[in-house]
Amino acid sequence: MSKSLCAELGGKPVIESVVHDFYQMVYYDHQLQAYFETTDMDALRAHQTEFLSMVTGGPTDYSGRDMERAHAELDITTQDFELVVSYLERALEQNDISEAHRETILSAVEAYEDAIVSQ
Numbered sequence: 237m238s239k240s241l242c243a244e245l246g247g248k249p250v251i252e253s254v255v256h257d258f259y260q261m262v263y264y265d266h267q268l269q270a271y272f273e274t275t276d277m278d279a280l281r282a283h284q285t286e287f288l289s290m291v292t293g294g295p296t297d298y299s300g301r302d303m304e305r306a307h308a309e310l311d312i313t314t315q316d317f318e319l320v321v322s323y324l325e326r327a328l329e330q331n332d333i334s335e336a337h338r339e340t341i342l343s344a345v346e347a348y349e350d351a352i353v354s355q
């Protein structure tokens with residue numbers, strides 16, 4: 237069996253490091269802070285690690301809510317979605333993920349835009 241992208245990237249430890257760097261940027265951005273005021277960030281990091289592992293081919297089971305349900309009450313704008321995606325891109329770069337792999341991961345995540353954005 238060929239290696240999944242997730243395994244090729246270095247598996248869970250690398251995804252965890254990406255997710256850590258990603259939420260560091262998201263959480264401290266003034267434009268985004270209000271969204272995360274009541275969020276348990278440890279739980280969010282754990283679910284995001286599972287989610288990104290899943291969309292890159294695992295093997296990992298995602299145990300959080302689906303994207304529509306997780307973001308339904310948040311009224312997320314297209315602009316804020318794009319800002320969050322740009323931080324994910326930067327976190328992938330910081331963890332030395334190649335451009336080809338970054339593109340694959342960002343396309344996989346951008347496919348959820350309609351489920352995540354409310355307006």
Ligand code: HEM
Pocket residue numbers: 268271272274275276279280283284287299300301302306307310312316317318320321324345348352
């Ligand atoms: C870029 C694509 C995105 C992905 C892949 C993503 C993924 C996720 C995942 C996996 C969860 C956990 C769901 C759960 O625990 O059940 C989550 C929750 C959350 N997301 Fe996103 N998300 C994205 C974009 C955004 C954006 C743009 C915002 C706000 C600007 C946002 C704000 C939140 C918040 C606040 C929560 C936690 C909700 C709560 O506390 O219950 N997300 N997201």
